[in-house]
Amino acid sequence: QHDTVSVATMTSATVLQKIRLAEQFRQGKQVRLLRPAYAMNLFFENSTRTHTSFEMAERRLGLQVLDFNVNSSSISKGETLEDTVKTLQAIGVDIAVIRHPANDYYQQLLDDRLEISIVNGGDGSGQHPSQSLLDMMTIYQEFGHFSGLKIGIVGDLKHSRVARSNMELLTRLGATIRFASPDEWYSAEFAKYGKRLSLDELVTQCDVVMLLRVQKERLGQSLSHFDQKRYHDQFGLTQARFKRLPPQAIIMHPAPVNRGIEIDSELVESSQSRIFKQMSNGMYMRMAILTDILVAKGLLSQKTLEDTG
Numbered sequence: 001q002h003d004t005v006s007v008a009t010m011t012s013a014t015v016l017q018k019i020r021l022a023e024q025f026r027q028g029k030q031v032r033l034l035r036p037a038y039a040m041n042l043f044f045e046n047s048t049r050t051h052t053s054f055e056m057a058e059r060r061l062g063l064q065v066l067d068f069n070v071n072s073s074s075i076s077k078g079e080t081l082e083d084t085v086k087t088l089q090a091i092g093v094d095i096a097v098i099r100h101p102a103n104d105y106y107q108q109l110l111d112d113r114l115e116i117s118i119v120n121g122g123d124g125s126g127q128h129p130s131q132s133l134l135d136m137m138t139i140y141q142e143f144g145h146f147s148g149l150k151i152g153i154v155g156d157l158k159h160s161r162v163a164r165s166n167m168e169l170l171t172r173l174g175a176t177i178r179f180a181s182p183d184e185w186y187s188a189e190f191a192k193y194g195k196r197l198s199l200d201e202l203v204t205q206c207d208v209v210m211l212l213r214v215q216k217e218r219l220g221q222s223l224s225h226f227d228q229k230r231y232h233d234q235f236g237l238t239q240a241r242f243k244r245l246p247p248q249a250i251i252m253h254p255a256p257v258n259r260g261i262e263i264d265s266e267l268v269e270s271s272q273s274r275i276f277k278q279m280s281n282g283m284y285m286r287m288a289i290l291t292d293i294l295v296a297k298g299l300l301s302q303k304t305l306e307d308t309g
């Protein structure tokens with residue numbers, strides 16, 4: 001795989017192969033590159049988890065990591081993303097991890113058939129493939145399968161690239177999706193993936209409750225009308241709702257968490273929460289994503305990968 005930009009082409013086999021590899025990295029697997037290789041992380045939107053865990057993954061794999069400062073780059077002089085990435089390629093960067101506010105920003109780069117590999121660290125409200133794969137790893141660790149699992153996705157569906165990636169991939173893997181979402185953040189786009197329920201109903205019939213962040217930075221004018229208490233009362237995971245979860249159910253959230261809005265603060269660390277587990281898994285899954293790209297580019301040999309413990 002030369003690029004990883006969305007979940008569109010990911011099959012069940014691909015997901016399981018990535019989980020297996022990520023688990024091997026979690027157990028301490030190490031790899032050795034065939035020549036020095038270079039990764040650059042270009043974050044046009046803020047990030048803690050994705051940025052840091054990609055950088056950690058790159059370093060653990062032995063890649064040389066270059067960081068890109070948008071404000072001090074020639075993007076501020078009007079250079080396009082396309083020309084920026086072509087420049088990095090000309091300089092010798094092998095892999096560009098990009099987060100960008102524009103949906104599908106990566107399409108033009110793929111159409112250009114560049115040598116440099118593109119890894120999407122999140123595009124607007126489009127896709128977040130590495131988050132989706134780390135979420136699959138977290139679910140698989142818990143249940144050992146996807147087929148027949150009931151997954152509740154709760155909150156701001158409209159702005160969520162995590163929700164779009166996960167509902168697409170989980171449906172393909174045989175899970176059943178249920179939604180709980182305010183009218184203004186729900187539309188016909190989601191109805192084809194699953195039923196919409198009240199959160200009170202949803203929590204009683206889920207294996208996974210996947211909470212979404214209220215993306216205040218994307219609400220524009222409507223932010224001034226957003227009532228945090230009202231949202232928490234209707235769509236927050238409260239202690240009362242937590243008590244009605246089935247015993248096997250786990251709580252997930254891509255984070256950052258708005259404590260007290262999407263979830264009562266103390267539930268973030270509850271026994272059924274896997275929120276910090278998701279973050280640890282993220283680093284190993286990003287190692288797996290990058291490894292498959294390094295093999296495809298001939299920077300890591302498949303044989304060495306299989307031989308190394």
Ligand code: CP
Pocket residue numbers: 046047048049050051122131254255256
């Ligand atoms: N979940 C996630 O993408 O977090 P960051 O925005 O901190 O990367």
